[in-house]
Amino acid sequence: MANKVWHRFSSGPHLAEALADAVAGRLDAAIKTRGAALLAVSGGSTPPPFFRSLSRRKLDWRRVTVTLVDERFVPPSSERSNARLAARHLLQNEAARAEFVPLYHEADNVEEAAKKADRMIAALPLPLDVAVLGMGTDGHTASFFPDARGLSELLSEERRHVLPVHAPSAKEPRLTLSLPLLCGAGLIVLHIEGEEKKKAFEAAFAESAEAEAPIHTLVSRAATPVQIYWAPSAAKSDPAAPATP
Structure with a gap:
């Protein structure tokens, strides 16, 4: 499939710096072109070194809005909160001036929270300029x-920007940006590290794959080639960061 481009690095720290440069460059271009920039980031144990590098980049962060690709239905006080992870590692230094729009909202259930988040995301200066995605060894990305x-319905939903997700393997209910919103980003990055993730990604595109993995669906529908940033070993992360989704 030609809709993906590999960027291979010798180590996680080298990847973090290069990815921060690429994302900062795209955000700066968006600010100069339309006066604002919109960034969606993922959680897990892989992004913190990249977050810390990006937070130090010189940008007009007051014109940048940061949101999440997906989130657990937990408050920001939880160690499993992606909003907490972003606050701890990304919304610091220069990036402390950025606006943050969460997906989690206090509600009786994840469906009601998703409706609140959907209204907030719809009010942002869409489309996304950058979406930085992760991937699990099961081939999931975002919270797909x-x-x-109802995975097939979730993947085909076009009317809403934020969707509630229930999956046994996810532990908590989740909130996720819709596939069309992610696939329409100006820069789509898949940030994965380690041989296991690389093998899982390659398996998702093998002819012998029994079913189409969510990451395969996203790459095939993306409006622009997905930029895959990979290193054989991860950058040193915060031991308190939530586990990779």
Whole structure:
């Protein structure tokens, strides 16, 4: 498939710096072109070194809005909160001046929280300028888990920007940006590290794959080639960071 471009690095720290440069460059271009920039980032144990590098880049961060690719239905006080992760590692230094729009909202259930988040995301200066995605060894990306309830409907939803997700493997209910919103980003990055993730990605595109993995669906529908940033070993992360989704 030609809709993906590999960027291979010798180590996680080298990857973090290069990815921060690429994302900062795209955000700066958006600010100069339309006066604002919109960035969506993922959680897990892989992004913190990249977040810290990006937070030090010189940008007009007051014109940057940061949101999340997906989120667990937990408050920001939880160690499993992606909003907490972003606040701790990204919304620091120069990037402390950015606006942050969360996906989690206090509600009776994840469906109501998703409706609130959908209204907030719809009010942003869409489309996304940058979406930085992760991937699990099961081939999920964002919160599109292979065992998610109604996965095919979730992947085909075009009317809403934020969707509620229930999947046994996800532990908590989740909130995720819709596939069309992610696929329409100006720069789509898949940030993965380690041989296991690389093998899982390659397996998702193998002819012998029994079913189409969510990451395969996203790459095939992306409006621009997905930029895959990979290193054989991860950059040193914060031991308190939530586990990779």
